[in-house]
Amino acid sequence: MxxxxxxxxxxxxxxxxxxxxxxxxxxxxxxxxxxxxxxxxxxxxxxxxxxxxxxxxxxxxxxxxxxxxxxxxxxxxxxxxxxxxxxxxxxKKDWVAASLEGLAPVAIGRFVVHGSHDRAVVGPNQIGIEIEAALAFGTGHHGTTKGCLAAIDAFGKKRRPARTLDVGTGTGVLAMAAARLFHAPVLASDIDRVAVATARANARANRAAPEITFLHAPGLGAGDFRRAGPYDLILANILLAPLKLIARPLARLVAPGGTVVLSGLLPSHANAALAAYRAQGLHLVRKRTIEGWVALELTASAGRPRRR
Missing domain, CATH: 3.30.70.120 (Alpha-Beta Plaits)
Structure with a gap:
């Protein structure tokens, strides 16, 4: 990036x-x-x-x-x-600064993603995640992020993960959502140093930093991923090409019975992503389409051995 x-x-x-x-x-x-x-x-x-x-x-x-x-x-x-x-x-000019201004609060399940000027909209039983304009992807306003937030919310109604992995964390929205909801360890990675720095600052501002470890890594090959795993919940809100590239190493990190949420997919890309992960032993549980973007929720069989 x-x-x-x-x-x-x-x-x-x-x-x-x-x-x-x-x-x-x-x-x-x-x-x-x-x-x-x-x-x-x-x-x-x-x-x-x-x-x-x-x-x-x-x-x-x-x-x-x-x-x-x-x-x-x-x-x-x-x-x-x-x-x-x-x-x-x-x-060329510097066009970036205003790219996220004026976005309204977004409520998905128990989560409300908002700017500092909208803190008052967060209800007593909601989890507020405050994000300002920054040089990293992901404010919660996009269908890809909404699909992942909905999946996290649904997962939390069934169980509490011992460990969560957020691949391509961007501004850290998904990592913070998991940390704030589950109060359990989260490893959040990104290939972009700016994104990692931004996400770390956002986590501190949202009182989620104690549960989240941030990692700058170009893929999933670093030993940090294996040492912190396996993961009951893995979130990967990126795009089709990188999702396919990381299918094998990601499948090795999911715990038996764990859940993987893939997003950043157009409807025409969903089947290709699904095929890549089915080949690694994961099975489709639910497909969400929000604002023209698809989020796939997959699971690893409880009796499935971890791949090496």
Whole structure:
């Protein structure tokens, strides 16, 4: 991952005209679909446009984007507009700072993810997780994160995990949710040093730091993962390609009878992810689709031996 967009050089932008409601929804959706360290979005009013428009969405990338993937994401919100997206290269600025501003609180199960200005919305029987704009992915406002939070909430109604692993922790939302709900050890890792630093600071601010160990690691090969496991609950809110790459080492870390939650998947990607994990002895328990994103809940058979 990038550790913030450099101030000079070339940047890349996708622009799309849309009605106001669509533009606002699309900007928020795309803003949460990418790491804010790499991508920033905006929706704004424009003049002298064709009838039926009046607003535009712009998405700024630090590296040339996968245009087909971006159009596929646009199509989740506005399928008719996806072919109209225009990509261009322009002088780079620092676009990141405002990429997460103005997001409303999100309530999923017992969790409420909010900014500091919305602390009052957290009820006495709810678990508040406070997140501000930061250079890391995951504020709870995106369908991928919502699916994982729903899975954590559902898991907690059945059992309490002895250990939880959060792979690709981003801002630490899922790790904090598990720590605050279960009061049990959580190992949270990310390939991005900025994400790890951000998540650690968020955990301290949310009084979740004592239960969470943060680890900067490029994969699951480090001995820290094995020494802290096996895990009754594993959360991996990333994307299809890395999910497939870590299927084998992740399966070795799950405890017999444990649960694995995979997210960051478009509906068209779910079967490929499921196949990779079925090959490692895991079985589908539930499939959640929230805002066009899929979260898969899988389990390891109670009698299944741990793979070496």
């Amino acid at each position: 990038l550790e913030g967009l450099p101030p000079n050089g070339a940047s890349h932008v996708m622009r799309l005209d849309a009605p106001e409601d669509t533009a606002r929804t699309l900007a928020e959706f795309l803003g949460e679909s990418f790491d804010p360290a790499e991508v920033a979005t905006s929706a704004f009013e424009i003049e002298n446009v064709a009838e039926g428009s009046g607003w535009a969405v712009e998405v700024y990338f630090g590296e040339p984007p996968d245009e087909e993937m971006v159009r596929e994401l646009v199509a989740v919100v506005a399928p008719d507009l996806a072919p109209l997206a225009v990509f261009a290269t322009l002088d």
